[in-house]
Amino acid sequence: MTEPGRLAVRKTYKLYIGGAFPRSESGRSYAVTSSKGDFLANAALASRKDARDAVVSARKAFPGWSGATPYNRGQILYRVAEMMEGRRAQFVDEVTAADGVSARKAGELVDAAVDRLVWYAGWSDKIGAVQGSANPVAGPYFNLSSSEPTGVVAVVAPPEGPLLGLISVIAPVIVTGNTCVVVASERAPLPAITLAEVLATSDLPGGVVNLLTGRLADLAPWLASHMDVNAVDLTGCPEELAVSCEQGAAENLKRVLRPTGKTDWLADPGTGRMTAFLETKTVWHPVGI
Known part of the structure; x- marks a missing residue:
């Protein structure tokens, strides 16, 4: 609460690109409202130029x-979870305003988001063993398959679950060694912006996660057709937009993770989102050399 006679320090919400917080190149913003329609803040309206800059950083x-x-990637994700825990109250307020749930329910969702990040951090040095294999071949050779990250992944965050859903689509991408450009929930971007502040002050290198706020219909097709993006996660895309994004992604044979309808973000996530953005490299080596 602002004391009488003192002006409030209004927060200016920006993008998160390359570890920094630039204003949108367009200079535009849009109003973010609560689930009840009350004004919350103005968020940056990212342009195509901002999306290109984010891909360059990634x-x-x-x-x-x-x-x-x-192991190091897992340590960094765990550090992010620690810092999210320290800003729990702010996340609870933002989730409460975005989803219109009680503070108690919002607290459960925030705790689930932190736990989800810790869960993925634990997979960092295990997913390779699960996905890799020693293959039997007809000849005196070792034949070994191992997983490698795909590259730069464009992620469309889900409109529901502005924090838990967001963590659930970002964490599996980066824990496996990919970098990403994320289009935050257009409806409720404030938890994503606060997450960006957490990332910026954690040990995560700049450019690993880049967060854009703005119009999904403007940004998603542009990222899907970008020739330096290797894969797209269309989880947050409505059906018609997902189809046009798939068509754009086909230009350079991107990997595409299709939306599967409404997702229960509290359910066990499994390993599918991690393996969706892994490539398999197989090497042969003569036995005895």
């Missing part, structure tokens, strides 16, 4: 992030 960060040890 590509620049990819060699270092994919080259880090899985």
